[in-house]
Amino acid sequence: MGDEARGLSEDVVDVLVVGAGFGGMYALHKLRGLGFSVRVLERGHGVGGTWYWNRYPGARCDIESLEYSYSFSAELQQDWGWTQRYPTQPEMRAYAEHVADRFDLRPHITFGVAVTTAAYDEDDGCWRVGTDAGDLITARFLVLATGVLSAASVPQFPGQERFRGRIVHTGSWPEDTEVDGLRVGVVGTGSSGIQVVPHLAERAGHLSVFQRTANYSISAANQPLAPEYVRDVKARYPELREQARRSFTGSTVPINRQSALAVDQEERDRRFEERWALGGFAFLGSFDDVTRDPEANRLAARFVEDKIRAAVDDPTTAELLVPTGHPIGSRRICVDTGYHATFNLPHVRLVDVRRAPITGLTEAGLRTADGEEHPLHLLVLATGFDAMTGSFVRIDVRGRGGVTLREKWADGARTYLGLQTAGFPNLFTLTGPGSPAVLCNMFLALEQHVDWVADLLVEMRERGARTVEPTVDAEQDWSEQVARAAERTLYPQADSWYVGANVPGKPRVFLPYAGGVGKYRRICEQVVVDGYRTFVFDADLTVV
Numbered sequence: 399m400g401d402e403a404r405g406l407s408e409d410v411v412d413v414l415v416v417g418a419g420f421g422g423m424y425a426l427h428k429l430r431g432l433g434f435s436v437r438v439l440e441r442g443h444g445v446g447g448t449w450y451w452n453r454y455p456g457a458r459c460d461i462e463s464l465e466y467s468y469s470f471s472a473e474l475q476q477d478w479g480w481t482q483r484y485p486t487q488p489e490m491r492a493y494a495e496h497v498a499d500r501f502d503l504r505p506h507i508t509f510g511v512a513v514t515t516a517a518y519d520e521d522d523g524c525w526r527v528g529t530d531a532g533d534l535i536t537a538r539f540l541v542l543a544t545g546v547l548s549a550a551s552v553p554q555f556p557g558q559e560r561f562r563g564r565i566v567h568t569g570s571w572p573e574d575t576e577v578d579g580l581r582v583g584v585v586g587t588g589s590s591g592i593q594v595v596p597h598l599a600e601r602a603g604h605l606s607v608f609q610r611t612a613n614y615s616i617s618a619a620n621q622p623l624a625p626e627y628v629r630d631v632k633a634r635y636p637e638l639r640e641q642a643r644r645s646f647t648g649s650t651v652p653i654n655r656q657s658a659l660a661v662d663q664e665e666r667d668r669r670f671e672e673r674w675a676l677g678g679f680a681f682l683g684s685f686d687d688v689t690r691d692p693e694a695n696r697l698a699a700r701f702v703e704d705k706i707r708a709a710v711d712d713p714t715t716a717e718l719l720v721p722t723g724h725p726i727g728s729r730r731i732c733v734d735t736g737y738h739a740t741f742n743l744p745h746v747r748l749v750d751v752r753r754a755p756i757t758g759l760t761e762a763g764l765r766t767a768d769g770e771e772h773p774l775h776l777l778v779l780a781t782g783f784d785a786m787t788g789s790f791v792r793i794d795v796r797g798r799g800g801v802t803l804r805e806k807w808a809d810g811a812r813t814y815l816g817l818q819t820a821g822f823p824n825l826f827t828l829t830g831p832g833s834p835a836v837l838c839n840m841f842l843a844l845e846q847h848v849d850w851v852a853d854l855l856v857e858m859r860e861r862g863a864r865t866v867e868p869t870v871d872a873e874q875d876w877s878e879q880v881a882r883a884a885e886r887t888l889y890p891q892a893d894s895w896y897v898g899a900n901v902p903g904k905p906r907v908f909l910p911y912a913g914g915v916g917k918y919r920r921i922c923e924q925v926v927v928d929g930y931r932t933f934v935f936d937a938d939l940t941v942v
């Protein structure tokens with residue numbers, strides 16, 4: 399196919415955006431509206447990013463639809479009708495498609511093309527971007543909207559090539575995956591595994607769930623949205639959105655400001671029960687100190703552990719499903735519908751691969767260290783992602799002096815505000831490491847980043863500046879702030895993707911900013927008020 403037919407005839411643009419998920423789409427809309435020429439390259443064949451790829455049975459958002467949506471257009475948020483409290487993947491995808499059509503985004507997106515290289519040219523201050531189709535595009539600004547949970551982490555088991563069944567990853571689920579009546583295995587019991595298991599159990603002939611680490615999961619209490627509730631939210635949208643932007647967690651559900659240790663057990667249980675009934679993440683806000691104080695955390699954990707024991711008939715299985723060794727909330731909490739009760743079904747088995755690890759695959763199935771072979775037709779890898787940095791460093795991004803982003807981040811990702819990294823002028827990492835995005839509502843985080851980048855680009859146009867990058871000092875200071883914010887929480891106590899522990903060889907650094915969404919926003923706003931003193935513009939560089 400020629401470039402023109404694929405829409406790549408224009409090979410010089412102001413802004414090249416990589417990824418047509420919700421961040422990339424908003425960046426396209428916003429920056430075009432400000433008069434920049436923008437092109438988006440997307441490796442998938444449709445919009446939606448995460449919600450395009452994660453189409454495994456049962457995939458559903460764990461943040462409420464009325465919050466997990468764009469706020470930039472009052473008309474859009476009034477017109478779009480969500481049907482359920484937690485939107486399904488098909489509903490999220492339909493929303494993405496609607497946004498693409500409504501704002502006429504498709505003509506500016508090239509689908510089915512993956513960006514493989516991006517090199518900063520120090521002579522003209524532009525990025526030369528290469529794709530797997532051999533295209534070369536020149537852009538003044540490069541916006542990586544590649545997602546924070548999009549580079550799949552795929553274990554390679556010994557003997558994998560011999561396995562006669564099919565292997566699929568939840569994060570790129572093929573639409574023709576057959577499940578009905580088959581012997582299915584699932585490796586992984588994080589958010590994806592916990593969501594897919596009940597749905598596979600409905601259709602598989604036999605289901606084996608290979609669990610290495612049990613995770614805390616809160617019941618979703620999903621339900622259809624009541625029309626009067628939707629009307630109320632829509633009537634108060636501006637106020638509610640602003641409340642979320644200024645909050646700690648990016649949500650309008652308030653944290654109970656009491657300490658769990660300041661009330662008696664009856665009152666504590668009443669509060670936990672109330673939050674449990676609300677469903678989802680709200681549980682962690684039962685008390686002010688659940689995520690910070692080990693004792694308060696233990697009380698909340700014990701409450702959830704008892705819920706697991708009550709849901710599972712077989713006491714040995716129940717004990718295996720009870721998480722140990724990490725505080726509740728220190729790994730991303732899961733939100734489920736009927737996960738634990740699935741293990742009461744006669745054809746569903748929990749296999750403890752902490753006790754007897756997976757040793758490899760055979761022609762017929764999966765083998766564990768105790769010598770047992772588990773016959774399988776389909777192996778589902780719900781094994782997660784090289785989170786927060788993977789999608790950026792999988793592209794061969796080269797900044798000043800030909801240094802790659804992978805080299806620069808070899809000892810841990812360093813950014814300024816999660817948005818830029820020194821030595822890579824005019825490169826923006828939307829919701830990058832060092833930003834609070836994964837600890838809040840991704841839409842809120844993406845909109846803030848895109849708006850902030852847009853303001854900076856307008857500022858540069860007005861100043862006549864060609865390039866921008868943060869100072870090394872600002873980046874160093876921010877990295878220290880990110881580390882300090884994490885130290886005030888229980889997050890670092892767990893092996894999780896927040897610290898890169900799920901990817902062999904990845905340096906252990908707490909990646910998100912845990913100081914709160916509202917505080918982070920104020921810091922970003924202050925940078926602008928202070929005239930971007932923590933950035934270097936090319937005019938300054940010529941002086942140096």
Ligand code: NAP
Nearest residue numbers: 458459460553586587588589590591610611730780781782
């Ligand atoms: P994850 O939380 O990283 O879980 C991966 C699972 O795979 C873990 O249980 C891990 O065990 C296991 N695993 C990996 N390699 C293994 C191996 N070689 N042998 C045995 N077990 C192995 O990944 P995820 O479930 O895809 O979720 C990632 C994030 O995506 C979530 O935390 C959430 O932020 C997001 N997400 C959100 C939704 C939603 O909105 N509802 C749904 C899905 C995902 P260990 O823990 O022992 O390493």
